Amino acid sequence: MSRSDDDLPPDDELDRDDTTPPPGAEPTAAERARARAFGDLIDKVVAGRAPAAMPADDQPLVEVATVIRAATGKEALAPARSSAIVEAALARAIEGLAGDRGRARERDGVEPTTGGAHHGPAARPAQHHADGIIPLERGWRRRAPWLVAGGATVLAAAAAILLMLRGPERAVEAPTQTASAERAPLPLDQRSRAADALIGPIPRERSGDAVSRIDAIFADRLDGYRARTLSRPARAAPRGGSR
């Protein structure tokens, strides 16, 4: 299919300039007006007052002009603005990386690693050292078992030390209680003692009457034994105490 010249779109303005004006040629009024407008646009962009819209042809020119101006050191951002820009860029990078890994774990169903979702297992450690970024969520989950184990061990050691320290105290208290029990006055009739006071002098005519004497001794000691055992708590009474 053939097309006539009238069907073609109009040529670009630059394409229409078949001849490049010579370097020493005087600019036309139109060129001057256009250069002035472009200079105003550059000034506004550098000053942070970029227009909401600009011609598509002017945008690359503006960016190039901005880079050239910044490279020459003629434009420097305020420190606060520089810090804000850097922090915002880092935050976007971290969030984007963590989001990518989370989505990769969900998709792969594998244990989280330091590498990105697009890396293989062998490449993950290298990626970890390369980016040096460890999500806080992953660091906590890795340390949690050791924190629990360490805490439980410390508690167990503290309990053991406490019990060992309390052991000697109890050992000291036991003799004290025994001594206090021994210090309690034991009635005379409940003590094991000589029978002289009970029997008295033995007349010669009764020197062989040991039966009556042993009966008296047994009866007296039995009274004391019963008084002692019956005055104690029931659990302390010996078995078969009544004879």
Place this chain on the structure above:
Amino acid sequence: MKLARTTIIAAVAATLAFVAGLGVTSCTGDDDPGAASRRTTRLPEPDDVAAKTDAPPTPIDEQLMLALAQAKNFHHKAKVYMADGNLDEAIRAVRQILDLQFPAGAPEAEDVRLDAHARLAKLLVLQGKLEEAMSVVDGGLAASTRPSFFSANLHTVKGEVYDAMAAVADDGSAAGKDKATTLRKAAIVELDRSIQINDKLQRELLAEPRE
């Protein structure tokens, strides 16, 4: 999974440490310095009586009552044998009293044994076994550790044994009369010793509060 396994291991370690602590404390809290001396299988030692002087009062316990009850039964058994005229069995019953196991350091043990020695000596005298009776008396006095009415009674019995020996020795001859005189003097010495012990003990008892 790894988190759960590590947590379980930590919990087990803590439990083991806790149990070990309980074991250590339970082992260290069982020291009783007086447990060895309270063993029922412990035999009386010679130092028990001396140690008894400074020892705290010993309560009347089951072992003492058991020994006293057995001594009482043997004495009654001997009494029955004597009523039946069986001196040999009576002597055997009284000898069993000397073998009874009393609590270590119990003052009643010495009193009961001295009384058994006295009765045994008198039974042997009735049998005419004077030398054996004297041996029994001497054995009882040698085992005595303190003056008592029972030791005084044993001196009295010893005097009776000497008197019996004198009666046997006095056969009418001059030598027999001399030997009898010597034995009677010995009997008087033993009786005087018995009186001295009784007097001393009575004074001490009068100075002390009565039971």
